[in-house]
Amino acid sequence: xxxxxxxxxxxxxxxxxxxxxxxxxxxxxxxxxxxxxxxxxxxxxxxxxxxxxxxxxxxxxxxxxxxxxxxxxxxxxxxxxxxxxxxxxxxxxxxxxxxxxxxxxxxxxxxxxxxxxxxxxxxxxxxxxxxxxxxxxxxxxxxxxxxxxxxxxxxxxxxxxxxxxxxxxxxxxxxxxxxxxxxxxxxxxxxxxxxxxxxxxxxxxxxxxxxxxxxxxxxxxxxxxxxxxxxxxxxxxxxxxxxxxxxxxxxxxxxxxxxxxxxxxxxxxxxxxxxxxxxxxxxxxxxxxxxxxxxxxxxxxxxxxxxxxxxxxxxxxxxxxxxxxxxxxxxxxxxxxxxxxxxxxxxxxxxxxxxxxxxxxxxxxxxxxxxxxxxxxxxxxxxxxxxxxxxxxxxxxxxxxxxxxxxxxxxxxxxxxxx
Amino acid sequence: xxxxxxxxxxxxxxxxxxxxxxxxxxxxxxxxxxxxxxxxxxxxxxxxxxxxxxxxxxxxxxxxxxxxxxxxxxxxxxxxxxxxxxxxxxxxxxxxxxxxxxxxxxxxxxxxxxxxxxxxxxxxxxxxxxxxxxxxxxxxxxxxxxxxxxxxxxxxxxxxxxxxxxxxxxxxxxxxxxxxxxxxxxxxxxxxxxxxxxxxxxxxxxxxxxxxxxxxxxxxxxxxxxxxxxxxxxxxxxxxxxxxxxxxxxxxxxxxxxxxxxxxxxxxxxxxxxxxxxxxxxxxxxxxxxxxxxxxxxxxxxxxxxxxxxxxxxxxxxxxxxxxxxxxxxxxxxxxxxxxxx
Numbered sequence: 001x002x003x004x005x006x007x008x009x010x011x012x013x014x015x016x017x018x019x020x021x022x023x024x025x026x027x028x029x030x031x032x033x034x035x036x037x038x039x040x041x042x043x044x045x046x047x048x049x050x051x052x053x054x055x056x057x058x059x060x061x062x063x064x065x066x067x068x069x070x071x072x073x074x075x076x077x078x079x080x081x082x083x084x085x086x087x088x089x090x091x092x093x094x095x096x097x098x099x100x101x102x103x104x105x106x107x108x109x110x111x112x113x114x115x116x117x118x119x120x121x122x123x124x125x126x127x128x129x130x131x132x133x134x135x136x137x138x139x140x141x142x143x144x145x146x147x148x149x150x151x152x153x154x155x156x157x158x159x160x161x162x163x164x165x166x167x168x169x170x171x172x173x174x175x176x177x178x179x180x181x182x183x184x185x186x187x188x189x190x191x192x193x194x195x196x197x198x199x200x201x202x203x204x205x206x207x208x209x210x211x212x213x214x215x216x217x218x219x220x221x222x223x224x225x226x227x228x229x230x231x232x233x234x235x236x237x238x239x240x241x242x243x244x245x246x247x248x249x250x251x252x253x254x255x256x257x258x259x260x261x262x263x264x265x266x267x268x269x270x271x272x273x274x275x276x277x278x279x280x281x282x283x284x285x286x287x288x289x290x291x292x293x294x295x296x297x298x299x300x301x302x303x304x305x306x307x308x309x310x311x312x313x314x315x316x317x318x319x320x321x322x323x324x325x326x327x328x329x330x331x332x333x334x335x336x337x338x339x340x341x342x343x344x345x346x347x348x349x350x351x352x353x354x355x356x357x358x359x360x361x362x363x364x365x366x367x368x369x370x371x372x373x374x375x376x377x378x379x380x381x382x383x384x385x386x387x388x389x390x391x392x393x394x395x396x397x398x399x400x401x402x403x404x405x406x407x408x409x410x411x412x413x414x415x416x417x418x419x
Numbered sequence: 420x421x422x423x424x425x426x427x428x429x430x431x432x433x434x435x436x437x438x439x440x441x442x443x444x445x446x447x448x449x450x451x452x453x454x455x456x457x458x459x460x461x462x463x464x465x466x467x468x469x470x471x472x473x474x475x476x477x478x479x480x481x482x483x484x485x486x487x488x489x490x491x492x493x494x495x496x497x498x499x500x501x502x503x504x505x506x507x508x509x510x511x512x513x514x515x516x517x518x519x520x521x522x523x524x525x526x527x528x529x530x531x532x533x534x535x536x537x538x539x540x541x542x543x544x545x546x547x548x549x550x551x552x553x554x555x556x557x558x559x560x561x562x563x564x565x566x567x568x569x570x571x572x573x574x575x576x577x578x579x580x581x582x583x584x585x586x587x588x589x590x591x592x593x594x595x596x597x598x599x600x601x602x603x604x605x606x607x608x609x610x611x612x613x614x615x616x617x618x619x620x621x622x623x624x625x626x627x628x629x630x631x632x633x634x635x636x637x638x639x640x641x642x643x644x645x646x647x648x649x650x651x652x653x654x655x656x657x658x659x660x661x662x663x664x665x666x667x668x669x670x671x672x673x674x675x676x677x678x679x680x681x682x683x684x685x686x687x688x689x690x691x692x693x694x695x696x697x698x699x700x701x702x703x704x705x706x707x708x709x710x711x712x713x714x715x716x717x718x719x720x721x722x723x724x725x726x727x728x729x730x731x732x733x734x735x736x737x738x739x740x741x742x743x744x745x746x747x748x749x750x751x752x753x754x755x756x757x758x759x760x761x
Binding site: 046054089090094098119123147194 | 467468469472476569572577578579580582583584596667670671672673675676677678682713714717718721722723724
């Protein structure tokens with residue numbers, strides 16, 4: 001009787017398959033050997049609709065990491081970045097953050113997550129006690145709410161309430177000058193959109209009490225078609241429009257609103273317009289949209305800022321985003337703190353980082369400060385201006401006054417019951 | 420013994436089946452104890468914290484996926500909205516712990532009661548429907564719950580989730596903030612959950628469900644209240660999904676709207692596809708497979724989607740069944756070959 005090959009998998013290949021599976025299983029759990037290098041873990045979003053958040057955060061921080069390593073590293077220890085995708089899911093962000101610390105041996109976490117992911121990583125930092133810098137979450141409560149406060153976490157991103165104060169003041173001045181009383185709003189329907197719009201309107205009315213909101217539109221996040229939103233606003237006939245749309249949503253909104261010539265019929269205030277991700281993507285950028293600065297290499301108008309923007313462009317063949325400077329700032333502060341403490345130890349870094357002021361291309365006066373009381377960044381460049389369709393896109397930016405910002409922020413904290 | 424009598428907990432004794440099923444239950448219990456012993460010994464054999472994290476997540480998703488299989492595999496009800504109970508578990512538990520500060524077991528039971536109430540209300544509407552209509556109405560309810568979580572900001576924190584950490588006080592000598600305690604607790608919940616679900620699947624009621632899956636009209640003709648049986652399993656399975664959510668809530672010390680989003684349901688369906696729906700442990704195998712795949716691929720590349728897509732294609736077009744289905748068939752085919760051999 002001849003032996004025939006049986007259908008299905010042979011024993012040998014089955015064994016090979018099992019072996020392969022075992023290796024796949026085991027690899028993640030074999031911890032890397034502790035070397036002289038210091039590993040910095042960075043969970044972020046590298047896939048899906050907001051992948052640009054992750055890629056431009058990575059680019060922003062890598063520019064600074066290269067500089068630090070060229071200068072000898074953190075207290076003599078070269079930095080090795082371990083950057084991993086969380087796919088924008090908070091439970092993945094938490095898992096990745098834990099894995100980075102527990103398995104990969106990262107001693108510092110750069111939390112480049114957005115929104116809920118940042119809060120998930122914050123809990124990991126609370127549990128593990130690892131030194132952590134939030135770089136992308138602008139939600140004010142992350143640092144303002146004392147319940148959130150932990151000694152080992154800091155934030156180097158801008159803050160929603162700062163933007164609203166400056167935006168409200170700027171818009172109120174124009175409203176008074178041009179007699180804009182009837183306002184409409186159009187912002188994405190989620191916490192960031194609702195909160196920033198609410199705060200903007202609050203400060204607008206503080207500075208210009210006779211302003212009235214006659215129409216509100218809340219398109220869904222990532223909505224592809226804005227026709228009904230645009231027509232709703234046009235029918236309400238406001239004199240001015242505020243929008244907290246951002247990124248792809250903002251550009252498709254502008255492209256679609258252009259068809260209805262919306263921008264010739266009212267003054268438009270779009271807080272997230274002055275970012276290269278939006279400025280360079282819009283087909284016909286209307287002249288005269290008012291916008292807050294996100295990142296733009298001409299504001300602050302210093303040689304350092306222009307050089308930083310150009311170096312980034314030369315390296316990655318695109319302009320930096322708002323996320324880029326926020327992440328770069330994190331690394332600049334860590335490097336300065338490590339120099340001050342002469343150590344790369346997380347606890348010493350956290351202690352040195354409190355209240356630390358460093359020179360920065362992104363500072364309103366050439367410096368930024370990590371405020372000691374609530375571990376958040378202040379003194380960064382913040383202002384509003386109007387757009388033109390060609391570079392430099394926003395030729396003149398009116399700077400916000402940090403004294404006023406801080407005073408109003410303190411008041412806001414009181415009304416929220418944070419202080 | 421007919422299904423009807425079986426379902427009503429009939430007291431007719433049918434010795435041959437009973438003895439066999441009793442023995443099976445005995446074996447199930449032994450396997451469960453052995454599995455728990457193995458899992459509980461892991462922290463003492465390996466020092467890797469990531470391994471413990473992995474098992475905790477397997478417990479959360481494994482309970483969720485296996486409970487979904489009670490609906491999909493055993494009853495033929497393909498729910499696209501099962502993730503709502505995962506989210507409900509996480510939010511229910513997180514909110515009770517944050518707002519009231521009761522001990523963990525009380526919050527656990529409270530969450531299960533809450534889930535049961537919500538599942539009864541939603542199930543009463545959904546289980547009347549069949550196939551794609553059932554699938555879509557469950558999806559609609561899931562999106563409703565997701566929207567409520569997003570818009571009820573004062574209670575749920577909106578899209579930022581439950582912030583500030585979930586208080587995890589000690590109870591009965593267990594400290595959930597301790598990694599190993601949390602690990603052992605998750606393993607215990609997983610093993611007990613699986614054992615209970617196995618009991619449901621192997622009980623006369625479980626066989627009633629299979630009958631409804633194969634031919635609901637016939638089940639109805641012999642006097643089974645199909646609606647009640649479907650509703651019962653809908654509520655029961657929601658409890659296990661909710662337990663999965665509670666484990667996840669303890670693990671991340673928070674609850675986020677993504678837990679109640681349709682993608683979680685999709686992941687559950689996908690786990691079932693991977694592992695197979697014809698065996699009880701299929702979804703558990705699928706969970707281990709998906710999480711391993713996820714963790715490994717995420718480490719190596721950011722093009723996670725394309726790898727996952729290829730794996731789905733392999734299972735859907737290549738194997739045309741889940742891994743456990745394939746393994747069982749292969750094993751039986753081999754044994755059949757041997758028996759036939761001269």
